[in-house]
Amino acid sequence: MSGISTLHAAVPEIADSAVGLPAGLLDRVRHYRLERVRRQLRASRVPAIVLYDPVNIRYATDTSNMQIWTGRNPTRYVMVFADGPVIGFEFHNCEHVWDNVPVKAEIRSAVCWNYFNAGPEAASNARRWSREIADLLHQHAPSERRIAVDRLDPEGLDALREAGINVVDGQAIMEVARTIKSEDELVVMQAAIDVCELGIQRMHDVLQPGLTEQELWAHLHFENIRLGGEWIETRLLASGNRTNPWMQECSPKVMSKGELVAFDTDLVGPYGYCADISRTWTVGQVRPTDYQRRLYAAAYEQLHTNMALIKPGMTFNEFAERSWTMPDKFFKNRYSCLAHGIGMVDEYPSISYREDRGYDGMFEAGMTLCIESYIGDEDGNEGVKLEQQVHLTTNGCMPLSTFRFETDWL
Known part of the structure; x- marks a missing residue:
């Protein structure tokens, strides 16, 4: 396990917009969206998905952190299991962005292997990242060697394959999950x-x-x-x-x-x-x-x-x-x-x-x-x-x- 590891559970909802919503509605939306993701994982027979796209992360967990910047810089990601936990890997000292989101999630420090953050250590960081993903897959779905990812640079794809993990397209899973609105x-x-x-x-x-x-x-x-x-x-x-x-x-x-x-x-x-x-x-x-x-x-x-x-x-x-x-x-x-x-x-x-x-x-x-x-x-x-x-x-x-x-x- 890398970095910090904390467990975030349900906390009182606070207003994050000048536009108010009826009490409890946003929590129902969050539950619905996460279950849509899990349902689509089961339908696709994939045990888990790693999300890098900040819009997909927002959909699954309702957490948001520098959306435009993290869309260009893959420095935070989330792993969602079809029948298991949500694990959030957060950018440096940003675990507080989960504080007011009632999604039960284990929070860890992200392993950043984009060149801006890792420079010449990008490949070794990607291997360290892939080992952690593989360990989590073995822990929560021990018979599986397949995982979905919505966006992944070549270093990460190579590293997962070296770790014996087969990668499937997570974009299709997420696009279909997001299609029907409650x-x-x-x-x-x-x-x-x-x-x-x-x-x-x-x-x-x-x-x-x-x-x-x-x-x-x-x-x-x-x-x-x-x-x-x-x-x-x-x-x-x-x-x-x-x-x-x-x-x-x-x-x-x-x-x-x-x-x-x-x-x-x-x-x-x-x-x-x-x-x-x-x-x-x-x-x-x-x-x-x-x-x-x-x-x-x-x-x-x-x-x-x-x-x-x-x-x-x-x-x-x-x-x-x-x-x-x-x-x-x-x-x-x-x-x-x-x-x-x-x-x-x-x-x-x-x-x-x-x-x-x-x-x-x-x-x-x-x-x-x-x-x-x-x-x-x-x-x-x-x-x-x-x-x-x-x-x-x-x-x-x-x-x-x-x-x-x-x-x-x-």
Whole structure:
């Protein structure tokens, strides 16, 4: 056993956000998510999983420690057994991040073998790390020599194999586990969406000619951080001729009256859940031109046609075949997918256009999804981005994001 070893049990829940939740709800969410992980491990016949992705760690344990930094620097990890303990390996002097999380876990010091931390000792540290993982597997699942890992650099993979451990893909296990949301989870997700929509309203209220794209984008960050949110995954806000093609991140460009401004929030809000919403406006909230209106009408039609199509039991390929037919002049600049899953961040599935021949699967009640549209002429100078976050029920898609569309443009 390396470093410290303490046992963290249930403790009183404290508020970690300006957005409150009903008493006990967050604990039920934590229990549900951990059991989803364990259920998927059993279904995959894998005794344990090692988690490095900070989003997967958050999902399984609701612990959070420097999410962006640890996403780049693999310095904390968690081992979850299908029928056994949760063991958290924490970064230097950071075991306190488990203090207010009622997940019964043994806490140890992480063995860091990324080059930044270990330098030329990376390989030997990786071997020491692998021996500890192998010892734990032997202790809690003595007949097993297989383990899942969600992310692993080559040194770690080689070290586990040297220790006689077979490694299987943990990303698939976690993506499937995260797919179906409980009713309590929807309440937590809605808290993030509510904060996001406050930020969107703030952007709408201040949008005037002379503002830069970056200044406008800062208002979304302000509301998110002020109300207990965490980070924003992209900087997708563009105006005028920077709206076509899409995927141009915000810049110092000064916005002019009457041009389009479009954005995609990709916001990780309170309690670690994502609010992924896109809207398009005119700078100065002026009446759009006929050309802008036609773009908006096409995006609105695509979004709402596709949202009405999705039902539990429908396959992804069936949905792609039946989805709104995009006119040829817009097709080259189409968005990367028709829809995708959403939870703590973007997640499985990602559903491609029929022409892009994506993978198949089946929609299930309990999924949360984002329906996507981007409309921009191949040779045009502006485009419209719309996106709606929904909960898939037995009756179809129910919107979770409620920020208004520009229906008077239609």
